[in-house]
Amino acid sequence: MAKREAPETDDHGPGEGPRRRPTINDIARLAGVSKKTVSRVINASPYVQKETRERIEAVIAEHGYAPDPQARGLAFRRSFLIGLVYDNPNPQYVVNMQLGLLDGMKGSGFELVVHPCNRASPTFLADLRGFVERQKLFGVVLTPSVSEDERVAALLADIGCAYVRVASVSLDAPQHMIETRDRLGGEAAARHLAELGHRRIAHISGPASFRSAHERRAGFEAGLKAAGLALEPHYAQEGAYTFESGIACAGELLKLDPQPTAIFAGNDEMAAGVLQAARQAGVAVPAELSVVGFDDFEIARRLWPSLTTIRTPTREIGRLAVAQLMGRADEGEPQDRLPALVVRESTGPAR
Amino acid sequence: MAKREAPETDDHGPGEGPRRRPTINDIARLAGVSKKTVSRVINASPYVQKETRERIEAVIAEHGYAPDPQARGLAFRRSFLIGLVYDNPNPQYVVNMQLGLLDGMKGSGFELVVHPCNRASPTFLADLRGFVERQKLFGVVLTPSVSEDERVAALLADIGCAYVRVASVSLDAPQHMIETRDRLGGEAAARHLAELGHRRIAHISGPASFRSAHERRAGFEAGLKAAGLALEPHYAQEGAYTFESGIACAGELLKLDPQPTAIFAGNDEMAAGVLQAARQAGVAVPAELSVVGFDDFEIARRLWPSLTTIRTPTREIGRLAVAQLMGRADEGEPQDRLPALVVRESTGPAR
DNA sequence: CTGAAAGCGCTTACAG
């Protein structure tokens, strides 16, 4: 009892209104098989005869059939949506991460649903749970600092939602982790400043509540040590990863006697603050003070002098994170996913 | 034939694994009604007796029931997803717009799916159509410059997908438009510079292919005219809304004799380029040259001197756009959605 | 104002 005709060919012009898209039943009828067999082809089941498969694939291609993700999701009890759960306020980071995730999802039929969150909210965990359960998300990608929250990982494991945590260091089983290895970036910053002949080197770290702050500092100290140097306690300040905290911390450092000749800031925002503080104190960059940031966000090229910094391949990391979430093999060049030094105008030889 | 028990209460601890969420059948049974009546309550149908409604609502609240958006979408032939289709490369704009859209969707059960696009791609329209049709999107929000593309509006109208276009000026029927009224921002910039006593005032516009470039310039010219001034042709440059084009155009303007004493750049990126060019040419800002931008992105406060600019309430605009898409009344204060002058350090009295 | 039947477009579980 076919109540419906085969769909028309795809040549209707604009203005004819929406035409019904073909369904699995249409394809089954046109290919002369049951819809279960079409379903097997869609889901790449090995139990389909080669000729049958090819016939069905031809019909699918001819009619531009694409399975309805909602119907599939309802039957699968799982949607084809991937959630990005984040609380990093930097727009550049967020957008780069989104682009990377979309790169990795391209052509897969999955879509990206964004979910900024606030860990300080009393309803944070309940909201997140509602979001994931209601949408029956295929999986979730978490970025710092929410990726560092063990309650979130426990919640997702509890409700059986796949997840990948992007963090500066391993916090979970390998299949749940993408490590950005920020420590290497800190080392590179130290090596660069040491090679320029600096000896009085200061550091403004991010807040202690962020793993990346520890990692960047630990890498920096390791790099200094390898060069026979050390981070003196009075040259170490703890900031908040914000522009304002960069100004304040740099202000303190520039009051010291002797002044440091170089400052490594834990991110570009704070490095921008260091440049500001140096200007206010009448300290020339890079002639009297070298400055290194971390992130290589767009602002690094807009500042004056332009900022020497550590590039973090956020988009590439995003691509890898979804690939891992969808169970695909690790692609790409290993070195493309590591932090790397970018030398610009804010660093120079020590006087 | 109830194969399933009523769901347990919501007090299971972590580690017990996922518990089945209640369905419409559970609620119907517990409330002693048919599932159709529960459906009526969910969909706010008026044809439910007050007492029945209250009893059902109590059961829903008690069990934390939330209808499955996939099942609902399948039956409705429409999902509960809203797409953001954009090609503006500025991360700050994108993130602010996303936050605004999410503000407007909060508590509605809708989710935001992001879809960056490239109008230059040969498969652009086909990709967009596939995205919208496959996901059966509830609606789409378009931002500049893709919002200015009539082919996109025609496509969405053709396939019956609701859409709202965010643009600097009206391009479509009122229900499809959110106007950002950039012209008012241009006027404010002109008024500010005129009040500071500037007479030789230059403008670097965005590319002619963007409506906002025309609107900002037209507003600027109108503002100058109101002050008895005019934009001389040799003081008008066309940039590309990029940092590099700002440097290049400002370089040309600073070669002129007499030099302009003020430059209004069509966006903050180009204004950052103007500051850079002024530095290279040894022109002091604001002592010898006043600079005004447009957007008030984060960079405006990081530049030195910090940038006088026009704030565009992108997040608020996003909130209004979804409200309109979902058919809600226009909320919020009217003035909160208009561009407004923000005075910082890059402008001063004409010498 | 309320409900039983059929259906949205897929997949699972079972049978052959």
Add this chain to the structure above:
DNA sequence: CTGAAAGCGCTTACAG
């Protein structure tokens, strides 16, 4: 290797 039946959790169309 293939298919008929039942089901995922909702809504529409029809009856009363």
